[in-house]
Amino acid sequence: MSKKNIVAQTLLLCLDLLLISMAIFLAVFIRNNILPNIMLFEPVSYIEYLVYPFPYVIIVTLFMWFGLYTRRYDLWQESLFIIKVCFISFIIIFATLALGKNIEYYSRAVLLLSLFLSVIFLPIGRYFLKKSLFRLGLWERKVKFIGNLNKNEIGIFNSPHVGYVLSKDDTYDVIFISSGDKSVSELNDLIESNKLLNREVLFIPVLNQYDFTQSVLYNNFSTRLNLFTLENKLLGKQNKILKYLLDYVLVLSTLPFWGGLILLISIKLKLEDPKGKIFFLQKRLGQEGKIFYCYKFRTMVSDQSFMQQWLIDNPEERDYYAVYHKYINDPRITKFGHFLRRTSLDELPQLFNVLKGDMSLVGNRPYMVEEQQKMKDAASIILMSKPGVTGLWQVSGRSDVSFEERLQIDSWYIKNWSIWNDIVILFKTVGVVLRKDGAS
Template sequence: MRSKKILSLILVIIECLVFYLIYTAWHLNPPMFRQDLGLYIIYLFVMGHYSIKDSLIWDEIRKVFLATILYMITFAIIMPSTFEGVPRRYLIFLSTIMFFVDLFVSYFLRVVFRSVLSKKTLVVGTSETAYRYGCIVNDNKFAITEVVGFIDLNDPHYFQEQYEMSEELFYNRDAHHVFDYKNFDVVIKENDIDQIVIGEPELSGKDLNTILERSAKLVDSVKYMPEDYNLVNFSSEVQDFDGILLISTSKDTPSVFDRFWKRFFDILISLIGCLITAIMAIFVKISYIRHGDHDPIIFKQKRIGFRGKTITIYKFRTMIPHAEEKLEEMMKVNKDIREEYHKHKKLRYDPRVTPTGKSLRRSSIDEFPQFFNVLKGEMSLVGPRPYLPGEKAEMGDDYDVIIRSKPGITGMWQANGRSDLGFKERMKLDVYYYKNWNLWLDIIVIFKTFQATFTKKGAR
């Protein structure tokens, strides 16, 4: 706690210094400096910028962005008289510079002091979700959480039910420090654990209570993941009825304002995307011809659209002609291929993919023709994966939730693993998107999609 207060103080001092240097460089009034800086610091404080909590960079960007916008509105609209004799471009310059300075300094200090600030965390559970959580927080330098290891709950002495284990944790149990539940107390004491995260969403109520009661005696902070994100979402509220705790799980309906802006950006970006697609089509065609392939480069396929309506999506062809028939033949003669496709709905190393198709997939250029679907209003830039009609039965109850959003060119699964995720994991992320959608989530997904594309993470 003391380390966080010191870090917050350092953050304030550095930001004040940069603010002062900008004022000095622009030869502005010193009295205005105190007024400007005071309000800016207050806005950052109110938005939680100086509260050093365990979070990802996206949350910090939102806080600083809102504080910066409030600062600009205050002096440009509410208090315009304070800018007498001051160039208006100064406001934009100062706000923009401070936005990036705040983010950089916050990120830099968290990285430098990570070893001091980080909460040593023990994840209870070995599910795919638990493993993904561990990878996210350990690989993210901004987050001040260090996952020390995982607790395997498959112990008949404590739990009657059996829980799935991630393949990565199963085959690399020692490398990822997977401990038995019987050693729970010892692991916490030997590793100086600060907090426990229960990362098994499918825990029964009885098993969850068993773990919570034991954890509460050992650490001060205990967090748990709700089952499939259906119990709790961003719209949830906690209410007290004279000692009875109620959690509201209602899904807010997107406002007219939100729907307008989502569609506005869909049209604007898809117009640019369609132009780029037309240019790319020339090079894609030339590449196929060079490999002796003269078949059409546009691939059309029926998919499930908004409210269950069947739509035809467009993609650059990445496979050999008649790929569907070839897949049926392959699954008949190869048991491993059949099992892999039924589990993931795609093949990790698909022999049907052409040399040109491999390049298109790695760069995600094959998705560009879907900008025409977005322009037509059948799809959105961000949304759930457009599922095949034949996958409807396997989607189960998630189908009714997923079709409430327009399918997207990109979405939660593309931004969080792409082809590394299985069919069930992709559906969970699509359900999460619908239940927690807002414009800020779309911005995060788009940014992370670019990041995943350039790093080739999960590309097949």
């Protein structure tokens, strides 16, 4: 291990300890100063909780177990491991105190709050520290890539959080092998030669349409075979119920916020065009190909009779639409309509579709009815689930991807669905909206 890696890991460890202590301090503060206004609580000692070593030891030990100091996870996978660690830590600490008959001496509110706050502080703190370490050259690892780089693989080297950089010379710490154009014997030789030199070997499998982190890997010792499971979790009854509950809990709990927004936008649209409609209804493909009316705010002018001549005058727009199913500079969109689209607020009425059961909060964006034939074999996979108000396509390039790329992205989402993926997409959607990176 290089000196740079040791320094980086030490700084990460120190940051984790600092953030855990901050979480405990804030938890005690809330317990002493806010909760007594709601429930009758006696104040507890800050020092008693800050010097209690068990939370620090358990969390750091589990971080080491999950490889959070050595492995290069992206932000979202690292965040998932942090949530798991904090949940396991709470169970271990609570059980230990209960078995030792010390539970009455420690506030359960402080334990719960400190671990909840750790889930917030640790991913954010690590994100900014890793960015700083990467800029200083302490978090980067030089990579030699063997194979042909595609667009997704290039993205691996654009993340300061992961820290991999393509080597420009013959010095490198890690070897990436893309297996697509290599024979089995070539792959074995490459892996063995680099393992002998104590280099880290990362292998990109041929089956790149599956998320193997959700698979279970089995080793059959007697036959020396590795087996892994692949399943469509979205078809499971429990997962369907979980996704259904996530939709309704989030939509109903935020009803006052988005309901008020819809009211304000509706008033603005009526003031601009008293004769125009507020909502635009369009037939779209739902689950199993069922056709439903998808709600959106009207963002275009009512009179579109000029479009035929405009397309004759702008053939490049017609060609662009043939590929992306959108226009570069659509003259039908109003000034306020551009704002609604950039912020994705035009799609807010689709929350009514969620309540009706036509759509889900997260899923593949609903396809037009006439697009079903163009979807070909992908239709049987994509239409297995309800379409979503937001989806992987939105946070992976939005309107800048071709129809074929969109089909690939949507198929990947269905094949590799998990509740965590839905949560990540929801968080990323917030970023898209705040950056005004919506559909053009």
